[in-house]
Amino acid sequence: MSDSGNRFHYFRLSADDRILWGGYDAIYHPGNRVEPSHDLRPETFAVLERNFAATFPQLDGIRFTHRWGGAIDTTTRFSVTFGDVMGGRVHYALGYTGLGVGATRWAAGILRDKVLRPQADLLRLRFVRSSPLPIPPEPLRAPVVNLMRDAVMGSDAAGGERGLFLRAMDALGVGFDS
Numbered sequence: 092m093s094d095s096g097n098r099f100h101y102f103r104l105s106a107d108d109r110i111l112w113g114g115y116d117a118i119y120h121p122g123n124r125v126e127p128s129h130d131l132r133p134e135t136f137a138v139l140e141r142n143f144a145a146t147f148p149q150l151d152g153i154r155f156t157h158r159w160g161g162a163i164d165t166t167t168r169f170s171v172t173f174g175d176v177m178g179g180r181v182h183y184a185l186g187y188t189g190l191g192v193g194a195t196r197w198a199a200g201i202l203r204d205k206v207l208r209p210q211a212d213l214l215r216l217r218f219v220r221s222s223p224l225p226i227p228p229e230p231l232r233a234p235v236v237n238l239m240r241d242a243v244m245g246s247d248a249a250g251g252e253r254g255l256f257l258r259a260m261d262a263l264g265v266g267f268d269s
């Protein structure tokens with residue numbers, strides 16, 4: 092299950108009857124820094140625990156036994172995008188924005204078709220053929236990402252209402268709701 096915030100939580104029961112609770116925080120480290128130390132961020136774990144307690148007050152007092160995180164990739168469309176390099180000899184799919192377990196299987200079919208069945212129907216989808224707006228390079232990238240994150244947080248705080256900035260982004264094809 093997941094809740095319906097822009098910054099959503101996902102949660103499920105594990106096979107041994109425990110709760111897996113995740114999502115919500117997405118931190119950009121200026122300069123595209125990706126380091127193992129970023130995967131274990133105490134502030135993020137504290138926020139997740141606080142939000143868990145708010146969602147399930149009847150479970151107050153239980154402790155989390157395991158914590159983990161990791162880098163995710165994104166595009167301005169917040170979903171997978173496709174491309175070719177090296178004169179069409181290499182095809183790629185990337186930008187799953189943390190929603191890749193199902194989407195990678197679908198995208199693998201697109202990559203297979205690009206190589207083996209270039210006439211396949213799926214390759215004619217605009218979603219497959221078009222590219223998302225590029226994310227600007229640094230030093231613009233960090234402020235733009237923060238602006239977007241603040242707008243999304245503001246929308247969640249306002250019960251999902253989308254202000255002028257987010258509506259403009261939707262019109263440009265930027266974000267989950269575009």
Ligand SMILES: Cc1cc2nc3c(=O)[nH]c(=O)nc-3n(C[C@H](O)[C@H](O)[C@H](O)COP(=O)(O)OP(=O)(O)OC[C@H]3O[C@@H](n4cnc5c(N)ncnc54)[C@H](O)[C@@H]3O)c2cc1C
Nearest residue numbers: 101113159160161162163187188189190191192193194195
């Ligand atoms: C903390 C976290 C939580 C997530 N939660 C969810 C979720 O709940 N739901 C969801 O749908 N998605 C989730 N995702 C996203 C999902 O995991 C990814 O979108 C998906 O795994 C991407 O699949 P992939 O096959 O493209 O890449 P990967 O799964 O990253 O596979 C790439 C593989 O290539 C290998 N590799 C890399 N370089 C080389 C090399 N040079 N030679 C050989 N092998 C190499 C790597 O070891 C790896 O096994 C989450 C991601 C993270 C980090």
